[in-house]
Amino acid sequence: MPLIEVKDVVGGYGGAPILNGVNIAIEQSDIGVIVGPNGAGKSTTLKAIFGLLKVTTGSIVFEGHEIANSLPDKLVPLGLSFVPQEKNVFTSLSVEENLEMGAFTRRDDITGTLEEIYTMFPVLKEKRRQPAGELSGGQRQMVAMGRALMSKPRLLMLDEPSAGLSPRYVLEIFEHIVTVNKAGVAILMVEQNARQALAFASRGFVLSQGQNRFTGSGPELIADPEVAKSFLGG
Amino acid sequence: MDILVFFINKVVIAGTVLGSIYALGAIGATLIFGILRFAHFAHGDMMTLGAFFSFLIALLFYHYGIFLPIPMGFVVMPLAMLLTIGVALGIDKTIYAPLRKRGARPVTLLIASIGATLMMQGLIRLFFGTGQYSFFDYGEPKTIIKLDMSWAGSRPITFTEPQVLMVIVTVVLVLILNYFLTATRFGKAMRAMADNADLAQVSGINTQLVVRLTWVIAAALACAAGTMLSLDVSLKPDLAFNIILPIFAAAIVGGLGQVYGAIAGGFLLGFAETLGVFNWATILRPLGNVLPSWIVIPPDLSLVPTEYKLTVSFVILVITLLWRPTGIFKGAST
Numbered sequence: 001m002p003l004i005e006v007k008d009v010v011g012g013y014g015g016a017p018i019l020n021g022v023n024i025a026i027e028q029s030d031i032g033v034i035v036g037p038n039g040a041g042k043s044t045t046l047k048a049i050f051g052l053l054k055v056t057t058g059s060i061v062f063e064g065h066e067i068a069n070s071l072p073d074k075l076v077p078l079g080l081s082f083v084p085q086e087k088n089v090f091t092s093l094s095v096e097e098n099l100e101m102g103a104f105t106r107r108d109d110i111t112g113t114l115e116e117i118y119t120m121f122p123v124l125k126e127k128r129r130q131p132a133g134e135l136s137g138g139q140r141q142m143v144a145m146g147r148a149l150m151s152k153p154r155l156l157m158l159d160e161p162s163a164g165l166s167p168r169y170v171l172e173i174f175e176h177i178v179t180v181n182k183a184g185v186a187i188l189m190v191e192q193n194a195r196q197a198l199a200f201a202s203r204g205f206v207l208s209q210g211q212n213r214f215t216g217s218g219p220e221l222i223a224d225p226e227v228a229k230s231f232l233g234g
Numbered sequence: 235m236d237i238l239v240f241f242i243n244k245v246v247i248a249g250t251v252l253g254s255i256y257a258l259g260a261i262g263a264t265l266i267f268g269i270l271r272f273a274h275f276a277h278g279d280m281m282t283l284g285a286f287f288s289f290l291i292a293l294l295f296y297h298y299g300i301f302l303p304i305p306m307g308f309v310v311m312p313l314a315m316l317l318t319i320g321v322a323l324g325i326d327k328t329i330y331a332p333l334r335k336r337g338a339r340p341v342t343l344l345i346a347s348i349g350a351t352l353m354m355q356g357l358i359r360l361f362f363g364t365g366q367y368s369f370f371d372y373g374e375p376k377t378i379i380k381l382d383m384s385w386a387g388s389r390p391i392t393f394t395e396p397q398v399l400m401v402i403v404t405v406v407l408v409l410i411l412n413y414f415l416t417a418t419r420f421g422k423a424m425r426a427m428a429d430n431a432d433l434a435q436v437s438g439i440n441t442q443l444v445v446r447l448t449w450v451i452a453a454a455l456a457c458a459a460g461t462m463l464s465l466d467v468s469l470k471p472d473l474a475f476n477i478i479l480p481i482f483a484a485a486i487v488g489g490l491g492q493v494y495g496a497i498a499g500g501f502l503l504g505f506a507e508t509l510g511v512f513n514w515a516t517i518l519r520p521l522g523n524v525l526p527s528w529i530v531i532p533p534d535l536s537l538v539p540t541e542y543k544l545t546v547s548f549v550i551l552v553i554t555l556l557w558r559p560t561g562i563f564k565g566a567s568t
Contacts, residue, residue, distance in 0.1 A: 093422070104438055
């Protein structure tokens with residue numbers, strides 16, 4: 001049984017649906033990458049899973065729980081976590097307070113997890129008293145990832161984690177994502193750097209107009225001439 | 235020295251008192267703006283309502299002949315706070331929450347809060363009429379403290395017991411609030427939600443609970459400010475409605491959503507208003523003997539007449555908005 005299974009999900013913000021039957025299945029060990037043209041419903045899919053928009057039909061099952069239309073304060077304790085693309089840090093809070101907010105739903109001692117995050121991103125420990133708004137783009141992305149990991153999720157969802165970052169940081173963020181996955185956290189992410197992301201994806205989903213076009217492992221999709229031609233720019 | 239004492243009595247003490255009231259009111263207004271993103275116009279009437287709750291409970295004690303060494307208004311304040319919190323939560327549940335649920339825009343909520351203002355003022359007038367009341371009309375004395383300054387001159391430094399307690403209570407409340415916001419889980423969540431409500435929701439923060447907590451804090455502080463104001467002047471149905479505009483000016487000058495900004499803004503405006511109506515002629519009068527006779531010091535040299543005290547706040551507000559549009563502490567702009 002997959003960790004999360006999104007089945008024939010239709011949904012949107014109230015008007016015409018943006019998702020017209022999306023299917024996604026991820027195992028605990030997977031890195032899933034959603035790619036596709038602008039407006040294909042990639043980010044919308046993540047938001048639908050995280051209860052940020054209305055799912056009208058279809059089901060989303062996470063570890064046996066039906067979670068369609070559940071709100072984040074129910075989902076985070078279940079083991080889901082989400083890093084939005086923009087405005088993903090609390091700019092006026094210190095780095096450490098940002099991380100603490102990620103653990104808001106936890107009632108146990110969080111110092112161990114905090115240390116793990118600082119080991120993964122040593123620069124954050126250095127700057128832990130500084131307001132997150134004063135950090136560079138790459139460091140902010142680390143804070144955002146760290147915040148999402150503080151709840152000890154089983155599934156980490158990231159919306160374009162590489163957006164707006166310099167190539168050096170893109171590589172670094174991808175390396176961190178792989179590290180997190182090796183530590184036992186399933187990943188589901190949306191990426192514009194499709195070729196680069198699919199290269200390390202164990203599951204790839206090509207969406208277009210709110211529907212799945214192709215599904216397979218990352219390398220398979222890259223090798224598929226039709227995917228390459230229509231969606232990866234030749 | 236007499237002149238300095240006069241200045242302390244007229245400006246330093248009065249400014250501190252007014253500043254404390256403005257600061258406590260502005261903290262509540264700024265917190266509500268930070269979390270709920272609208273200007274809560276009924277905040278002044280929440281202060282008045284809190285004062286009337288304190289007054290009613292105090293009357294009960296007076297009725298049974300209970301008098302304490304410190305003014306009853308301060309003793310019963312925690313009880314009145316609870317009642318005010320109850321009313322605030324009730325108003326939120328019945329008026330603002332349904333509007334929020336339908337995705338009402340801030341301006342709709344603002345208009346709704348004007349409705350709440352009229353409703354609360356009407357209810358208060360229904361029960362208490364339009365007259366004035368004082369906590370000290372029922373046998374409790376208002377202790378006046380005079381600091382002997384005979385070593386320096388003939389005038390003593392004069393203030394009342396409620397004024398001293400007012401400053402102490404303000405400091406204590408601000409310290410508690412500061413601890414809450416910087417050291418507790420829900421306090422940090424409140425700052426997080428004011429900073430970025432969407433991300434707070436995504437982090438799994440119970441935003442409904444944060445909203446309720448915001449009302450609890452704002453109402454408690456409003457009750458304290460209203461009660462202390464009514465202990466200093468007198469209690470009437472438009473007690474705090476008259477100062478809601480400078481309170482918002484203080485919140486905006488400090489930077490909307492910024493608690494420390496609201497405190498700074500409150501004291502800044504409190505002192506500015508007091509200085510604005512201060513009659514500088516009293517200080518300059520001794521120069522009259524020295525200056526050539528063709529310079530006559532007029533009897534009234536205050537910057538603005540007392541009735542126009544509020545204009546001082548608005549002048550400062552306009553200057554601040556021109557110089558730093560988001561306030562001294564860089565608050566929210568929308």
